[in-house]
Amino acid sequence: MKLLEIKNIYKNFSNKKVLHGINLDIENGEISSIFGYSGEGKSTLLKIICGIIKQDSGDIVLNEKNINNLEPYERSTTLVMDEPLLFPHMNVLENIAFGSKLRANKKRHTTSNKKALESPKEIMGLLGITGLEKRYPSEISMGQAQRVSLARALIVNPEIILMDEPFSNLDIISKTKVRKLIKEINCELKISILLVTHDIEDVINLSNKMFILNKGEIKDSGRPKDVLKKPSSIETAFLIGTENIFDGIISEIDKKNNIVKIRLKNEKPENIYIEADYYGTFKVNERIVFAIRPEEVMILREDRGASRSVRENHFTGKIISSVFTLRMMEILIKSESGLEFKALIPFHAYEVMHLFEGKTINISLKKSAIHIIEKKKR
Ligand SMILES: Nc1ncnc2c1ncn2[C@@H]1O[C@H](COP(=O)(O)OP(=O)(O)OP(=O)(O)O)[C@@H](O)[C@H]1O
Ligand SMILES: [Mg+2]
Structure with a gap:
């Protein structure tokens, strides 16, 4: 079943064309990845999906409902950025709980097969950060901060988590752990994830479906195995590292x-x-x-x-x-x-x-x- 449909999205910044006619569908419960060169508009697309910036034209449809006119906090989409933006004056627990307060008034519609996690304690357990409740952001590692930021995304029980290069600031060990965690969240909670990355290994390891964003359009899409094997153009072939x-x-x-x-x-x-x-x-x-x-x-x-x-x-x-x-x-x-x-x-x-x-x-x-x-x- 389709969870999220991106229909013909256009976005320019001043005179710069960034996205011109993006179309993609995300299936419910899957991990999907957007892959592309730097500056192609991947972050812009995620920000449009979660409502932080507005598209020039086109539609965002979530669960068959057009969400173009909804505010970010009304959207059931949360964005996890490469740098975990935690409030420095709040401890870990307060940071996590903050998200739920923000959306407390909102009536959530969750798809039936999704398991909801409501308490910060439960979420912290799942993410392996129990014990850090009282620490401040300056007192935890980057990998732990990334998990706190993930916990803050999970507590609002979103339909889809958008992740913008969640591994870019992590060392290889933390990266492996966060990768595993993303898979677990997807498996256990059945939460759909849309991941932006420029590491093809992440795409292969994590995603059910990949999209290649190039020159403002989705050029190739499908199971990573198939896209890697049969890139549609020489440009895509170079982008995904095809050799020979x-x-x-x-x-x-x-x-x-x-x-x-x-x-x-x-x-x-x-x-x-x-x-x-x-x-x-x-x-x-x-x-x-x-x-x-x-x-x-x-x-x-x-x-x-x-x-x-x-x-x-x-x-x-x-x-x-x-x-x-x-x-x-x-x-x-x-x-x-x-x-x-x-x-x-x-x-x-x-x-x-x-x-x-x-x-x-x-x-x-x-x-x-x-x-x-x-x-x-x-
Ligand atoms: N607020 C803005 N004002 C003007 N131009 C912007 C703005 N945000 C992004 N851009 C431009 O839009 C283009 C796409 O930016 P975006 O950050 O979406 O790329 P990206 O694919 O996420 O790149 P990266 O892989 O480096 O994160 C870039 O040329 C960028 O300079
Ligand atoms: Mg980006």
Whole structure:
């Protein structure tokens, strides 16, 4: 069921166009994320939803009711900012209770499947900040302050919590805890959450649905897994960190077997081809761009015969660099034909396969991993 509908929202600041025609729907009980570059209008959109700033045109509909003309405190939406704005002269308990006083007169309509938390004590327990009641904001850590601010949002029992980069000021340990907390709040209380972030990891870890805000519009939306796999344009591909992007020309289409053969642009005189699954409406001789996610570049084990699936798009190359990242090895491979591929493999696989810089290896790219993302304009 749709909880929140953003319909054709426009917003300019003086002459600067910020949002032009934003449309998005948030499902009840889900975590959704808005992802985009800095300055694209993500915070502006959240402020419009909760009523702190007014849109130039368009509608905000919550539970099928247009809330354009409601004041922020009448809206059942609360905003949690990157910096927890707590009142310095009030202790933690007073800060949390403040929100409920503010909305005490308001008759709330809660959707039936949502569990309401009314007492500050209960909320503090859920957020793991019991014991901090008497402390003042200057006497707690940033991570604790962020939870107090979350508690203050929860006490008004909102339909949806809007979070604007809630992790940006947290260290990695606090960040992991707050992430977990957000999931718990969503699961236990069935509260919908709309999260703004510019960390793609947060999007993947937390959200059921993601929206990409770019140049004032929602460019891609869907389950993070799908959007990451099939970005709709080269711009989105760059934004979400797609690597291994190549130029090519459609050289052959085999509609019977659903295969498209792409000729790659490369430094060497001989032609190099890659086969991909055929979908869409490509024509022979059309220029295209395609991408392969680094985790889909398969390094073949020397000790095993190639199975049918790994026989696709075979290349031999040398490892020119390997870098240890948080969870994976990031490997750069240069093929004999001069193409460079980035691959991501688990650290143990790197060890098991005795990989090292300078080693010659074979890689395979599954047809299904070749994603044609844009027809290139001439
Ligand atoms: N009150 C305002 N007056 C004038 N311009 C504004 C105002 N608020 C925001 N802007 C401008 O609108 C654009 C969008 O700002 P916004 O803060 O919504 O971006 P954002 O996507 O949240 O960026 P970030 O990721 O850096 O937080 C920016 O160019 C910003 O300078
Ligand atoms: Mg912002």
